[in-house]
Amino acid sequence: MKQNKPCYLFGMYEPDTNSVIVNALNNTYTGTPLTIxxxxxxxxxxxxxxxxxxxxxxxxxxxxxxxxxxxxKPNGLQEYVNAMNEFN
Structure with a gap:
């Protein structure tokens, strides 16, 4: 069965709210922004x-x-920081 994973079209950092705003679109998700x-x-x-x-x-x-x-993703940002520490 095919899953309806969102296709992320556009994302931007909003400094006033210290958030990332992402617009996504798929068959059931019609473009309501996701704010992180x-x-x-x-x-x-x-x-x-x-x-x-x-x-x-x-x-x-x-x-x-x-x-x-x-x-x-679970631990996604933690793994990113850990990887950056390994490179630096």
Whole structure:
């Protein structure tokens, strides 16, 4: 059976609300924006140093769709921060 996964068309970081807003579309989801609070999502991530929060804010600002995808996955943002720490 085919699932109706949303197709994310557009995403942007909204600095006034510190959130990522994503518009999606599929057969049953007709484009109502999805708003993801960065403050709430980022608060669940364990940081090695307080400066590591910059990885998440930069991701939200420069790649909001990737941020939204990772925020919707269990441990997605945590794994991203862990990977960034490995590279740096």
């Amino acid at each position: 609070s960065c403050k709430k999502c980022n608060s669940s991530v364990l940081l090695d140093t307080p400066d590591d929060i910059a990885y998440l804010y930069r991701l939200a600002q420069e790649s909001p769709l990737l941020y939204a995808e990772l925020a919707c």
